Amino acid sequence: MDNIFTPAVASMQASAIREIFKLIAQKDIISFAAGIPAPELFPAKEWAAITNDILTTNPTPALIYGVTEGYVPLRELTLKRMADMGMACSTDRLVITSGAQQAIDLTAKVLLNVGDGVIIEKPSFIGSLNSFRSYGAQLFDVDVEADGMNLEQTEEILKTQNIKFIYTIATFQNPSGVTMSLQKRKDLLALAKKYDVFILEDNPYGELRFSGEAVPTIKSMDTEGRVIYAGTYSKTLAPGVRVGFCFAREDIIDRVVVVKQVNDVHTPVLNQMMVYEYITRHDFDAHIRNCSEIYGKKCALMLDCMDKHFPKECTYTRPDGGIFILCTMPEGTDTKELLGEVIQNKVAYVPGNTFMADIDAPSNIFRLNFSVTKEDDIVKGIEILGGILRKHV
C-alpha cells in the first residue's frame, strides 16, 4: 500500500523543539531552551497529601470514567476564575482538556477543512502550527511587533484568503514575550467581525505578570462568541498534569466535546481533582504572585547579563511577564546553524526557525527561557552565550 497516510499528516515534522530537547539532555548544559515553569515551584508536597487523601478515602470517582466535559467542581471553579478575569460570558461554555494543546487541537479539528486558512503570528508556537497543519490548513503569517501582531498584514490576508480563524498568543507571547496592546486587541476583534472569522486566543502565560499594567484578554471584549479561548494550569501549577480548558460559544464547545469523547474520552479525573483540590485548599493566587515575582527577578537578572555581555547588534524583547525573551541577531545569522557551537559550549537556546511557518528557512532569532535556570547559571550561561554571539556579528 503506497501513500498510506493522509497528505497533511504525511508532510508533518516532529516538533523541532522536542527534538532539540533530546540533543541537550546532557546534565552539564545550561539550558535556556525550556518552556516550562520552575520545577521547584510545582506544588508536589501539597499534591502528595491530596492524592493520598483522594485514593485512601474516596478513590472510585478518581479512577472510573468521568464525563467528557470535565470534573464538575473544577469546571465551576475555572468558570469563576474566568469571570474574575472579566470573562463572564454566560452563553459560553467550558470544557476541561488535556492541556491547552488539546483545546487548540480539537478546536482545529472541528473547524478546519483541508485547505482552510489560518492567520498566525510570526514567530509563533510550533505545537499549534503543527496541529493546524495536521488538518491540512494553510498558514498565513504576520509579523509580531512591539505591541503585537501587524494588523495591516492581517487585513491584507483577510481580504484575499479563505481564513477560518486568527491564532494569537496575545499576552507574553511564545516565543517573543510580547504583549498585544489594548488598542490592537480591539482592532483585531473588529477585523474578525468585519471579515467574519474566529479568533483562537491561546493564553498560557497571561497570569504570570511581573511588571506593567494588566491588559484585558481579547475574550473579555468578545460580545458575539467570536473568540475561542484556550487556557491551562500547566504554567501556573505544573505542565505534566495535563489539565487545561477551552472556553467558547456553546455550539463550538458542543462539537469540541463530541470530538474529545472519541479522542481520549475525558481528561484523567485524578489529575483534575489534583488541580481542584490544590486551588481549594491553598492560596492559588498567592502561589501565582510568588511564581511571577521569582520569574520577574530572573528575567531582570537575565536582561542585566544580556545588556552586559551580548553584542549591541543583538536586540531583544523586555517582557512584563511569562517565561521567554526573544533575541534577534543581524540579518544573515542562522541561529539553527549556530546552535551547534552554542551546545558545544554547554549552553542552549531554541533557534527561530522552529517558530516559523517555514521551518526549513534560516532564521536570525532565538528564544531564551528564564523561568527554569538557577540564578548563578543564568549569570554564567549568558556570559558564555554573549561571547559566542560577539564572534558572530
Place this chain on the structure above:
Amino acid sequence: MDNIFTPAVASMQASAIREIFKLIAQKDIISFAAGIPAPELFPAKEWAAITNDILTTNPTPALIYGVTEGYVPLRELTLKRMADMGMACSTDRLVITSGAQQAIDLTAKVLLNVGDGVIIEKPSFIGSLNSFRSYGAQLFDVDVEADGMNLEQTEEILKTQNIKFIYTIATFQNPSGVTMSLQKRKDLLALAKKYDVFILEDNPYGELRFSGEAVPTIKSMDTEGRVIYAGTYSKTLAPGVRVGFCFAREDIIDRVVVVKQVNDVHTPVLNQMMVYEYITRHDFDAHIRNCSEIYGKKCALMLDCMDKHFPKECTYTRPDGGIFILCTMPEGTDTKELLGEVIQNKVAYVPGNTFMADIDAPSNIFRLNFSVTKEDDIVKGIEILGGILRKHV
C-alpha cells in the same frame, strides 16, 4: 458564518452510551449498562502509596513535560508483556496513549482521508465508530457470528469498496462478548493481505479470560506490519487513569507520535508511573487472574438467572471472558424504546442501536455488563428484567 464545522464533525452525535449514563445516574437503579471493571478491584490503596512516594521523593519527572512516546520504563515493560503474549515483532514500535481510545483515534487520523472506507463489526464499539466518522470515513458493517465477523461479507466489501482498514475487537468483543476463532483470525489476516488493507485490532478485554482456551491475537500472527494493535490498562487496572498504548509498524507509530504531540503532547507522566510502579511492585498477573475469576463467577450467575427468568425467545451469548453478554430479542423489538420501561422498573441495559453504523435504526439487541453489579443485585435485576422481557415477546 454558516457551516462553521467540518461536514464530518457537524454530523457527529454524542455517544449514546454516555448519554444513557446521564439518564441512569440515579442511585437506586440496578445498572447493567456499565462498560468498566469493578471499582472495588481498582488498586486504590496501592496507588495511594505509590503517588505519595513519587510526589514526596522525586516529583519533578512526574510533573514536568514527558516525551510524547511515553514514559520509557512503562514502554519497555509493556513491550515485554506484549512479547509474553506472543507479540514480539522487533520491527514494530509502541507509543503510550491516553487510553486505547486515543490509540484508535490517532490511528484513524493518520490513515483516513475523507471518504475512505472502514470495515466494522455489527455490532461494535460506538467510541471507535464515532472516531472514524469524525474524519469523514465511510463505515461498512459485517455481522458478528458465534466465531467472529462474517468473512464472506468482509470480502465482498473489500472487492468493491475503497477500504483502508478493518476494525475488530476480536476477543470478548464489545458488545457481544464473542471471540473470533483462530481459523477466522488467520483467514482475516489473509484477506487483509490479499486486498492490501490494514487491520486495527482493539483488545481491551483479552486478558480477562475466565474459561476456554486462549486464542492468539491477530497481531501475534502478523509478519508484515499489517496489524495495528490498540491495548490498554483501563480494564485490568482502572479506566480513569487513561493509560493505553498503540503497537504497530514503525512508520505508522512515527506518524501517530507526531499527531499525538499536537494533540495532548504526552500522556500524564504521573499516571504512567502509577501503572508502571503498580506492575513492578505488585503481582499484576495475579491481580488479573483474580479479576477474571470474579468476573467469571458473576457471568455464570448472571447466565443462570437469565436461563431462569428470560423468555426463551430472547437468546444470548455465553462469553469466555471480558465483561459483556449480548442479548437478542425477537425481530421487531425496539430495545431503545423498551429502555424507558426498563428504567422505570429500576434496571438498565444499553440498547443495540448504539452499537450500529446506523444509530437511528431500531435494534432488537441489548448489552448487559456483569463486572460492576454486585451479586445480589444481579439476581434481583435480572429477575426484574426477565419479567419485562417476557411481556414483550
